[in-house]
Amino acid sequence: MGEQDMPTGPGNGPSNPGKRRLGVMGGTFDPIHHGHLVAASEVAAQFHLDEVVFVPTGQPWQKSHRHVSPAEDRYLMTVIATAENPQFSVSRIDIDRGGPTYTVDTLRDLRALNPDTDLFFITGADALGQILTWRDSVELFSLAHFIGVTRPGHDLTDAGLPEGGVSLVEVPALAISSTDCRARVAKGDPIWYLVPDGVVRYIDKRELYRGE
Numbered sequence: 001m002g003e004q005d006m007p008t009g010p011g012n013g014p015s016n017p018g019k020r021r022l023g024v025m026g027g028t029f030d031p032i033h034h035g036h037l038v039a040a041s042e043v044a045a046q047f048h049l050d051e052v053v054f055v056p057t058g059q060p061w062q063k064s065h066r067h068v069s070p071a072e073d074r075y076l077m078t079v080i081a082t083a084e085n086p087q088f089s090v091s092r093i094d095i096d097r098g099g100p101t102y103t104v105d106t107l108r109d110l111r112a113l114n115p116d117t118d119l120f121f122i123t124g125a126d127a128l129g130q131i132l133t134w135r136d137s138v139e140l141f142s143l144a145h146f147i148g149v150t151r152p153g154h155d156l157t158d159a160g161l162p163e164g165g166v167s168l169v170e171v172p173a174l175a176i177s178s179t180d181c182r183a184r185v186a187k188g189d190p191i192w193y194l195v196p197d198g199v200v201r202y203i204d205k206r207e208l209y210r211g212e
């Protein structure tokens with residue numbers, strides 16, 4: 001996409017020449033898989049992002065009904081998965097803050113750490129559909145532009161969300177979920193090529209998901 005095709009206007013978020021453009025991909029990443037990586041890569045290209053920071057949750061309060069792997073394991077798998085891409089980084093802010101993870105805190109902290117930067121929060125169709133249940137959901141849209149990406153099995157719609165606050169993006173669809181990866185490991189099925197090779201080896205080394 002050339003500079004002339006740069007997304008602009010109310011539906012495509014801010015276009016402030018000279019300002020850094022930082023993508024934010026929040027997730028529990030239990031484990032991180034190629035669906036996450038493809039979504040981040042595609043949005044980075046389409047929205048001319050300078051960098052995408054992956055932010056593993058500390059305590060995902062909407063997943064409190066199930067066992068979540070230790071934050072350090074999820075953080076390390078995210079580092080392993082993103083290490084080769086110079087445009088990707090990983091932040092510990094949600095883990096180090098402690099307590100339940102709220103995206104409003106993530107975005108406030110990232111704004112403070114990154115002055116003169118426009119933030120683009122990347123989220124899948126399933127999470128986008130739930131956003132009005134998130135803490136301080138009205139404030140969220142003043143802190144970042146939201147980008148909803150397609151995910152097999154979930155309709156991608158911005159119905160009910162503030163006009164101009166959200167862009168919808170088609171990414172090459174990968175029907176991978178962390179839930180399915182965990183279930184495959186528990187059954188002894190392979191997860192090669194669903195997650196990066198280093199993540200397969202880390203899961204094996206740490207014996208994650210075997211008893212689930």
Ligand SMILES: Nc1ncnc2c1ncn2[C@@H]1O[C@H](COP(=O)(O)OP(=O)(O)OP(=O)(O)O)[C@@H](O)[C@H]1O
Pocket residue numbers: 026027028029030034035036039122123124125126127128149150151152174175176177178179180
């Ligand atoms: N295959 C996928 N395609 C596009 N987006 C995805 C995909 N998998 C996850 N996402 C998005 O990535 C973000 C983080 O997802 P998360 O870490 O919860 O993974 P998950 O696969 O949904 O996990 P789980 O199955 O445990 O709920 C969410 O916004 C989610 O919608």
Ligand SMILES: O=C(O)c1ccc[n+]([C@@H]2O[C@H](COP(=O)([O-])O)[C@@H](O)[C@H]2O)c1
Pocket residue numbers: 025026027028029055057060062063101102103104127133134135
């Ligand atoms: O802010 C909230 O209340 C909130 C509620 C649920 C999910 N989120 C965020 O949505 C992202 C994906 O979450 P999850 O649990 O689907 O991995 C992650 O960054 C979470 O912190 C945020």
